[in-house]
Every structure is written in C-alpha cells, then in structure tokens.
Amino acid sequence: MGRRVKVSNIRAALFVALIFLTLSVVVGCAVNPVTGRSELMLVSESQEMQMGKELYPNALWGAEGGGGEYKDEKLKAYLKDIVLNIQRASHRPDIPTSFAIQNSSIPNAWAIPGHVVMTRGLLAGLDNEAEFAYVMGHEIGHVSARHSARQMSYGMVSQLLLAGGGMALGGGTASNMATSLGSIGSNLILLKYSRADELEADRLGVQYMAKLGYNPKNAVGAQANVERIANEYLRSVGQSPEEKGFFQDMLSSHPRTSTRLSEMQAIIGATPMGAPRGDGTNRSRFQTNISGIKVTNQAYRDYYDKAVRALKKGNTEEANSLVSKGISSNPGQASFHALRGFIMLDRKSYGEAERDFTSALRLDSNYQPAYRGLGILSYARNDYKQSVSYLTTGLSLFPDDLSSHYFLGMSHYKRREYRSAISHLKPVADVRPKHPTVHGVLGQCYESINDPQSAYNQYVLQTQVDAKSEIGRQSASRAQALKSSLGR
Numbered sequence: 001m002g003r004r005v006k007v008s009n010i011r012a013a014l015f016v017a018l019i020f021l022t023l024s025v026v027v028g029c030a031v032n033p034v035t036g037r038s039e040l041m042l043v044s045e046s047q048e049m050q051m052g053k054e055l056y057p058n059a060l061w062g063a064e065g066g067g068g069e070y071k072d073e074k075l076k077a078y079l080k081d082i083v084l085n086i087q088r089a090s091h092r093p094d095i096p097t098s099f100a101i102q103n104s105s106i107p108n109a110w111a112i113p114g115h116v117v118m119t120r121g122l123l124a125g126l127d128n129e130a131e132f133a134y135v136m137g138h139e140i141g142h143v144s145a146r147h148s149a150r151q152m153s154y155g156m157v158s159q160l161l162l163a164g165g166g167m168a169l170g171g172g173t174a175s176n177m178a179t180s181l182g183s184i185g186s187n188l189i190l191l192k193y194s195r196a197d198e199l200e201a202d203r204l205g206v207q208y209m210a211k212l213g214y215n216p217k218n219a220v221g222a223q224a225n226v227e228r229i230a231n232e233y234l235r236s237v238g239q240s241p242e243e244k245g246f247f248q249d250m251l252s253s254h255p256r257t258s259t260r261l262s263e264m265q266a267i268i269g270a271t272p273m274g275a276p277r278g279d280g281t282n283r284s285r286f287q288t289n290i291s292g293i294k295v296t297n298q299a300y301r302d303y304y305d306k307a308v309r310a311l312k313k314g315n316t317e318e319a320n321s322l323v324s325k326g327i328s329s330n331p332g333q334a335s336f337h338a339l340r341g342f343i344m345l346d347r348k349s350y351g352e353a354e355r356d357f358t359s360a361l362r363l364d365s366n367y368q369p370a371y372r373g374l375g376i377l378s379y380a381r382n383d384y385k386q387s388v389s390y391l392t393t394g395l396s397l398f399p400d401d402l403s404s405h406y407f408l409g410m411s412h413y414k415r416r417e418y419r420s421a422i423s424h425l426k427p428v429a430d431v432r433p434k435h436p437t438v439h440g441v442l443g444q445c446y447e448s449i450n451d452p453q454s455a456y457n458q459y460v461l462q463t464q465v466d467a468k469s470e471i472g473r474q475s476a477s478r479a480q481a482l483k484s485s486l487g488r
Contacts, residue, residue, distance in 0.1 A: 141204030215280030
C-alpha cells in the first residue's frame with residue numbers, strides 16, 4: 001500500500017513537471033515590456049484588450065457613490081490629454097486608451113488594458129497636476145508591466161496543474177490536499193497586485209511623470225494625499241479610520257506611505273527629469289479645472305453618501321431628508337434623483353418613484369440605476385413587458401448587475417418565457433445560493449421546459465434554503481414527485 005502511494009506521488013510529480021515544461025517551452029514565454037526579461041505569459045495582448053473591454057462597464061458601475069461616469073466634458077478633455085501623454089511615455093505606448101472619472105466618493109484609481117479611471121473622490125482631493133500624473137502613471141505602469149496578464153497566466157497554470165495533478169494522483173487524499181492548497185494559492189494570486197507589483201508601479205509612475213517634465217517629488221505628496229483623502233471620506237460617512245473595511249483590503253496590497261517612503265526617495269533620486277512642465281506642478285491650472293468637481297464632491301459627502309449609509313441601516317426617513325437636501329443644493333446629479341426614486345419605491349409611492357427615475361434619465365440618458373429602478377417599478381405594477389424593456393437596457397450598460405438579472409428573470413417567468421427566465425435567474429442562484437426563492441422558481445422553469453433533472457436539483461436546493469415557506473413546501477412536493485420518475 002505504501003509503495004503504491006509513493007509510486008503515485010512520483011507519477012504525479014512527473015506529470016505536473018511535464019505540464020509546466022510544456023507550457024513554458026511551447027506555449028507561453030513573452031518578453032516583459034518593462035523589464036526586458038522573458039516570462040511565462042499565456043495571455044496575448046489581444047486577449048488583454050478583450051478582457052479590458054468586458055470588465056470595464058462592470059468595474060465602472062460596480063461601486064458605491066453613484067457609480068458610472070461623472071459627466072463633465074471640459075474637465076474630462078483636460079485630464080484625458082494628460083493621461084494620453086503618460087500613455088505615450090509608457091513602455092506600451094501603442095495601446096488605445098480611454099480615460100473616465102468614476103462617479104464615486106471612494107478615493108481610488110485603477111487601470112485595465114484600454115481604460116484608465118480615477119474616482120471623483122480622489123480627483124477632488126489632489127493638489128496639483130503632478131500628483132494626478134503620478135497616480136495615473138502608477139496605474140498605467142500596472143498595464144505596462146502586464147501585471148494583470150501575469151496574474152491570469154499563473155492562475156491558468158495553477159488550474160492546469162491542479163487538473164493534471166488530480167488525474168495523476170487518482171483522486172485520493174493527497175489529491176484533495178493538492179486541490180485545497182492550490183485553490184488558496186490561486187485566490188491569492190488573482191485577488192490583488194503583489195507588493196512587488198505595487199513598488200514596480202511606483203517606480204514607473206515616477207519615471208513617466210518625470211519624463212513629461214513634472215517634479216517627481218510630488219509622488220510623495222500624492223501618496224500622503226491619498227491617505228488623507230481616504231480618512232476624510234471615512235469621517236464624512238461616520239466611520240473612523242479603524243473601521244476601514246474596503247480600504248483595509250485596498251491598502252493591504254498597497255504598502256503604506258511609511259513603508260514606501262525610503263523606496264520612493266531612492267526612485268526619485270535615480271530618475272532623470274525631462275524638460276520642466278511649467279513649475280513642475282501646474283497647480284494653478286489644475287485647481288481651476290477641478291473647482292467644479294470639488295463643489296459637487298462636497299455635496300455627495302454632505303448628502304448622498306450619508307443618505308446611502310442611512311438607507312443601509314433602514315433609516316428611510318433620514319435617507320429621504322438627506323437626499324432631498326442634496327437635490328435642492330445640486331439638482332443636476334442623476335444619482336441624487338435615482339436614490340430618492342429607490343426610497344419612494346421602497347415606500348410603494350410609485351408615482352413619485354417614476355418621477356424621480358425619469359428625472360435621473362433626463363439628466364443622464366445612460367444612468368443605469370434609473371433603468372433598473374424603472375424596471376423594478378414596472379414589475380411591481382405587474383407590467384412585465386415594460387419591465388423587460390427597461391431592465392434589458394440597464395443590463396446593456398451594466399452586464400453584471402445582479403438585481404437587474406433577478407427582476408428581468410422574474411419578468412420573463414411571469415410571461416412564461418421560461419428559457420429566458422433561466423438565463424437570468426441561474427446567475428443569481430450561483431452568486432446568491434441562499435436566496436429565499438430563486439431555486440424554487442428555477443425548478444418550475446426547468447420543469448416547464450422538460451428538464452426534470454435540473455428541476456429536481458433546484459427544488460432540493462430550495463428546500464435546503466427554506467423548507468417551511470410556501471415555495472419551500474411546493475419545492476419539496478415537486479422534488480418528491482420527480483424523484484421516482486428519475487429513478488432515485
């Protein structure tokens with residue numbers, strides 16, 4: 001027995017080594033544009049761009065603070081010009097790149113192949129153009145060094161090794177252990193950039209800004225400002241810096257200012273500066289251009305963000321009071337109107353909800369939450385055809401919006417369009433396996449299209465979530481009826 005296990009382990013090790021050798025030699029070596037070194041790379045540049053294209057709308061809308069794009073064409077044009085100059089100074093100057101301001105109070109910036117983004121909350125708190133250039137250079141540096149593509153490549157290798165190792169090990173205890181450890185490793189790789197990646201992006205951000213004539217010493221000020229802005233945001237919504245939550249996750253991969261200072265000073269000292277761009281900061285021009293967004297950002301802090309926090313705590317009266325004051329102070333924000341629409345929807349004040357959602361779309365015809373709100377409103381009014389129309393439009397803007405998928409699936413279900421219902425409800429069930437009703441509804445949909453096995457599976461899941469509710473009892477009954485026909 002012991003000898004058999006030892007032979008299996010040797011076979012597994014050889015199999016894993018063969019997979020890795022094949023991938024390295026045949027499939028996946030590429031020269032890193034930044035380091036000039038050859039590295040394992042299973043993701044082509046065209047695949048990177050496709051990944052960026054698919055991820056972008058979901059990343060842009062999937063944030064608090066309103067989400068989507070902050071609309072100020074003059075400000076966007078000014079900042080985009082800076083971003084494109086940085087892109088042209090980078091190690092991958094030929095990548096087509098767009099720039100957007102994300103309408104979120106959370107201070108953040110990010111880049112994926114083809115897209116560079118800074119939030120309203122971070123932009124409004126920066127001091128000068130050089131700081132902006134550094135932060136954008138840092139994010140573009142991640143793309144230049146192909147950090148995301150490398151993470152994806154390692155993840156792909158991990159999955160292949162797990163599959164191969166599992167086959168070679170024959171599914172025994174050792175195989176289970178390998179699978180468990182490998183899953184943890186894959187999650188760590190794909191979760192966030194490593195600290196080494198962050199420090200490399202720091203170096204590239206300094207290089208790019210200096211190459212364009214910005215004083216690289218402003219990189220240190222930018223880092224300090226990011227931490228200040230984050231703490232100000234937390235205080236504005238009634239949280240202490242110790243209550244970071246989201247920021248704790250973000251900062252865990254971004255070495256803190258004290259950790260990075262010595263590294264940054266060394267980078268700055270070794271970086272030659274190009275022809276000076278004005279005084280090296282262009283502070284006056286920058287502050288003039290962001291004056292409007294600073295006022296708007298303060299309105300979000302004073303009213304919208306606090307209203308969202310109150311609503312999450314169930315304080316609808318407080319939330320309504322705050323967002324109504326926000327509309328009075330700054331009536332041009334679609335997200336203010338849409339938030340009040342959701343409050344009215346919760347109150348079943350359908351006429352007022354419709355008014356607010358329509359006002360949001362009048363201000364921004366692509367404001368996705370307003371389409372979601374009108375879709376849910378139409379569903380509540382039993383107008384399923386109209387609900388399908390609104391929610392389909394909303395999903396074209398934000399494809400991963402789970403609430404829109406749920407109500408669109410339910411609208412199709414009510415219209416007895418069962419295959420369409422399944423296509424939207426199944427993702428909800430996968431992401432929220434403990435949803436109180438979705439498995440039971442899916443069971444009915446699968447039964448209606450003559451797929452008894454899938455129906456049985458969903459009914460069983462529904463009884464595991466809640467066997468005592470009406471849909472739980474119905475699911476138990478249908479599961480029992482199907483069990484005999486399936487030969488169970």
